[in-house]
Structures are given as structure tokens and as C-alpha cells.
Amino acid sequence: MRKIVLIIYVCVFSSLAALAQTPEITFVQSIPGDVSTDTTYDSNGNPVLAVTVEKFMECELNDTTGIGFIRVKLGTEENGQDILNQNFAWAGQTISSDLYMQRIGLGCRFKLGSFTNRDFAYLTIEALSSGGAVITSWQGILN
Secondary structure, X not given: OXXXXXXXXXXHHHHHHOOOOOOOEEEEEEEEEEEEEEEEEOOOOXXXXXXXXXXXEEEEEOOOOOOOEEEEEEEOOOOOOOOEEEEEEOOOEXXXXXXXXXXXXXXXXXXXXXXXXXXXXXXXXXXXXXXXXXXXXXXXXXX
16 A cells, blocks of 8 residues: 555656746846936037946846856847847856846846947847757847
């Protein structure tokens, strides 16, 4: 009798392990940094105020199993990547003083550079496996 109970218990336990969460990006927040102003000139020689803002972003995942990289794409159009298309190692990575990712538990904090006279950019965040396959993604606007 014990042997049958043990076999049933192992089968139930194995079934529950197979129901692990699928990673999802559950939270994304844009964070403005330092703001500076300067005067530039348009193509006609008229003075134009240039407002430059450092952009930071945070995101969080519900599960990090199998994640090797986080790819961040920023574009002037939806699904675009003309502003930024960068993979960051899941453990965290510094590309430059203006571009880095810090991992904090299930979350990440990014510094994405400085943007001049840009109110927003289209944002795509992708969690990638170590082989580069997309596990999950999120799309929205970086303000």
C-alpha cells in the first residue's frame, strides 16, 4: 500500500512541477533623470530651445527562469529600433556611462541615454534566452 501511495505522490508532484510560470514582463516604468537646457539653431538660423532629459526605466518580470538577456528597442515609429537596439546581459551590464542595466531581484533598472527635444519613443522590451530566442516581450511608450 505504501508503495502505491508513493508512486501516486511522485506523479502528482511531477505534474505540479510542469505547471511552472511562464515569464512575463509585469511592470514597466519610465523615470526622468537630470534635465538641461541649451539654445540651438534651426535650419533658418533661428534660436531654438533644446531640452535634454536623461532617461531611466524600470521593468519587472514574474519569473526569470531561462532568461539570458534583456533587449531594449526604442524607435521613432511603432516597432522601431532607430534610436536604440541593445541587448543587456541578464546579470546586468554597463555599455557606457549613459547606457547600462542593473538587475535587482526580478527587476531591472536601465539608463537609456539622453534625449533632446523628444517627448516620447516607442519602446519594446524582450526577455531572451541565452541562445537569443524571445521568451516574452512588452511594447509601449517611453515618456
